[in-house]
Amino acid sequence: MAAVESLASKRSIDSGGTKKLLIDGNWVSPSSGETFETRNPANNNLLGRIASGNARDIELAVGAARRAFEGPWSKFSPFERQRILLKFADLVEANFEDLCVLDTLDMGVPISLARSRKQRALGLIRFYAGLATTIHGDTIQNSIPGEFFTYTLKEPVGVVGAITPWNAPLTSTIWKLGPVLATGCTMVLKPAEQASLTPLRLGELLLEAGLPDGVVNIVTGYGETAGAALAGHMGVDKVAFTGSHFTGQKIIEAAKGNIKRVTLELGGKSPDIVFADADLDAAVPGAAMAVFMNSGQICSAGTRLLVERSIYDTFVGKVADYAKTLRVGDGLDPDTQIGPLVSAEQLARVKGYLAIGREEGAQALVGGDQLSGGAHADGFFVAPTVLAGVRNDMRVAQEEIFGPVLSAIAFDDFDEAARIANATSFGLGSGVWTRDVGKAHRMAKSIRAGTVWVNCYAAMDPAVPFGGYKMSGHGRESGTQHIDAYLETKSVIMKVA
Ligand code: NAI
Ligand code: MG
Numbered sequence: 497m498a499a500v501e502s503l504a505s506k507r508s509i510d511s512g513g514t515k516k517l518l519i520d521g522n523w524v525s526p527s528s529g530e531t532f533e534t535r536n537p538a539n540n541n542l543l544g545r546i547a548s549g550n551a552r553d554i555e556l557a558v559g560a561a562r563r564a565f566e567g568p569w570s571k572f573s574p575f576e577r578q579r580i581l582l583k584f585a586d587l588v589e590a591n592f593e594d595l596c597v598l599d600t601l602d603m604g605v606p607i608s609l610a611r612s613r614k615q616r617a618l619g620l621i622r623f624y625a626g627l628a629t630t631i632h633g634d635t636i637q638n639s640i641p642g643e644f645f646t647y648t649l650k651e652p653v654g655v656v657g658a659i660t661p662w663n664a665p666l667t668s669t670i671w672k673l674g675p676v677l678a679t680g681c682t683m684v685l686k687p688a689e690q691a692s693l694t695p696l697r698l699g700e701l702l703l704e705a706g707l708p709d710g711v712v713n714i715v716t717g718y719g720e721t722a723g724a725a726l727a728g729h730m731g732v733d734k735v736a737f738t739g740s741h742f743t744g745q746k747i748i749e750a751a752k753g754n755i756k757r758v759t760l761e762l763g764g765k766s767p768d769i770v771f772a773d774a775d776l777d778a779a780v781p782g783a784a785m786a787v788f789m790n791s792g793q794i795c796s797a798g799t800r801l802l803v804e805r806s807i808y809d810t811f812v813g814k815v816a817d818y819a820k821t822l823r824v825g826d827g828l829d830p831d832t833q834i835g836p837l838v839s840a841e842q843l844a845r846v847k848g849y850l851a852i853g854r855e856e857g858a859q860a861l862v863g864g865d866q867l868s869g870g871a872h873a874d875g876f877f878v879a880p881t882v883l884a885g886v887r888n889d890m891r892v893a894q895e896e897i898f899g900p901v902l903s904a905i906a907f908d909d910f911d912e913a914a915r916i917a918n919a920t921s922f923g924l925g926s927g928v929w930t931r932d933v934g935k936a937h938r939m940a941k942s943i944r945a946g947t948v949w950v951n952c953y954a955a956m957d958p959a960v961p962f963g964g965y966k967m968s969g970h971g972r973e974s975g976t977q978h979i980d981a982y983l984e985t986k987s988v989i990m991k992v993a
Pocket of ligand 2: 534535536537565601603690691
């Protein structure tokens with residue numbers, strides 16, 4: 497009876513309102529017995545408790561991932577891995593509304609925005625499913641004296657440690673899962689402590705899709721404990737990280753012990769350039785939503801608005817007017833356009849930058865503070881804010897705020913716009929608004945950033961590479977080449993005569 501009960505318990509993600517860890521196909525309690533709260537940032541209500549994994553749990557998870565990598569999973573053909581990914585996609589589709597609600601409850605994203613990401617979420621999984629059957633080496637002509645048959649094999653890199661942020665729990669987890677499962681790697685996932693509910697639910701769906709035990713393990717917990725143990729573990733072959741550049745630097749340090757492969761998707765201070773000849777009716781909402789979407793908690797948010805001086809006052813004024821129309825509130829309300837920030841810490845951080853902006857002499861045309869009355873009383877809301885009179889050397893123009901705060905800077909001509917756009921340590925996203933096609937192409941070439949959006953912002957597709965120049969990171973996610981970062985290349989040189 498005890499054995500049956502323990503089997504039942506291992507099949508259950510929950511133990512008395514506390515979510516467990518997924519290790520080797522079983523839901524288990526954390527070694528330390530410790531847990532932490534997860535709360536709804538719209539009203540600070542307690543949603544449940546999450547297991548606080550530590551180095552011991554990481555050890556168990558990495559061991560399980562290694563056994564799975566060397567075990568039956570290594571025998572799965574590309575077709576079989578594809579089948580699991582496609583089954584997983586169907587399950588995510590069938591459960592999509594519940595997953596959106598989890599994202600909204602746990603990190604505050606407006607439900608309308610969460611729902612609008614359906615094509616992206618499902619498209620990502622099915623894209624990687626497709627890639628599973630495209631992996632191939634080459635045969636290579638060579639000049640070695642004698643007769644040689646030379647070819648390359650592509651092999652999975654091994655155990656991947658994935659560390660994810662909280663700002664888009666559903667899609668960022670899927671983005672990390674796709675290349676792992678397509679290539680035949682295995683994985684230990686450490687989700688962000690602020691929003692673990694969606695990644696854990698995805699763990700359940702992966703088991704339902706028939707994924708073998710140990711291929712994906714999920715160890716929730718804090719960055720300094722579970723995250724650091726994973727990044728430094730000698731049994732992990734590669735770390736795939738998304739988050740702040742401060743933590744990115746720690747990941748690079750932690751990876752040195754066994755020379756882990758590292759890919760990093762870090763922050764930005766992305767320029768969004770508006771020329772006087774742009775379609776301003778499109779550029780006003782475009783520039784506003786480039787930064788206000790997800791309350792500014794997007795790595796590629798267009799946080800620096802560069803506007804040609806002749807239209808600066810009018811244009812920035814219109815963006816501020818647009819910001820006033822945005823409905824800020826609980827993300828569960830289908831009419832909400834802007835939700836809360838993820839946590840009290842993030843609220844404090846953003847308020848700190850608003851104070852810095854004031855000290856630096858920027859003027860808030862709209863917003864500029866926390867929203868604290870009425871329906872906003874218990875949540876972590878900041879009014880969409882447009883800061884005018886910003887110079888590019890101010891801290892509000894150089895540092896990632898990760899809140900609904902736009903810094904508007906004037907420029908005189910093309911060259912000055914390009915110079916200001918590139919005067920940053922980051923290089924993730926960027927935008928250009930103009931009707932002049934030649935100018936758009938020249939600016940696209942001038943900007944040192946991983947993505948340039950022309951007359952749009954934030955459009956993404958699984959087939960299009962995404963990632964950063966400079967301190968915005970290393971490597972590209974999406975695109976067919978993404979899986980290269982999960983593959984080793986082996987050269988076979990065979991003397992045939
Ligand atoms: P963070 O970079 O510290 O957190 C991201 C992930 O890294 C989380 O899973 C966290 O637990 C983990 N982590 C933290 N310290 C770690 C360590 N020493 N070793 C291994 N893993 C570790 O970001 P945080 O603290 O949540 O947010 C702070 C700021 O970072 C934000 O205000 C924003 O500016 C930036 N950020 C940028 C993101 C992006 O997508 N570019 C996403 C999240 C945050
Ligand atoms: Mg939460």
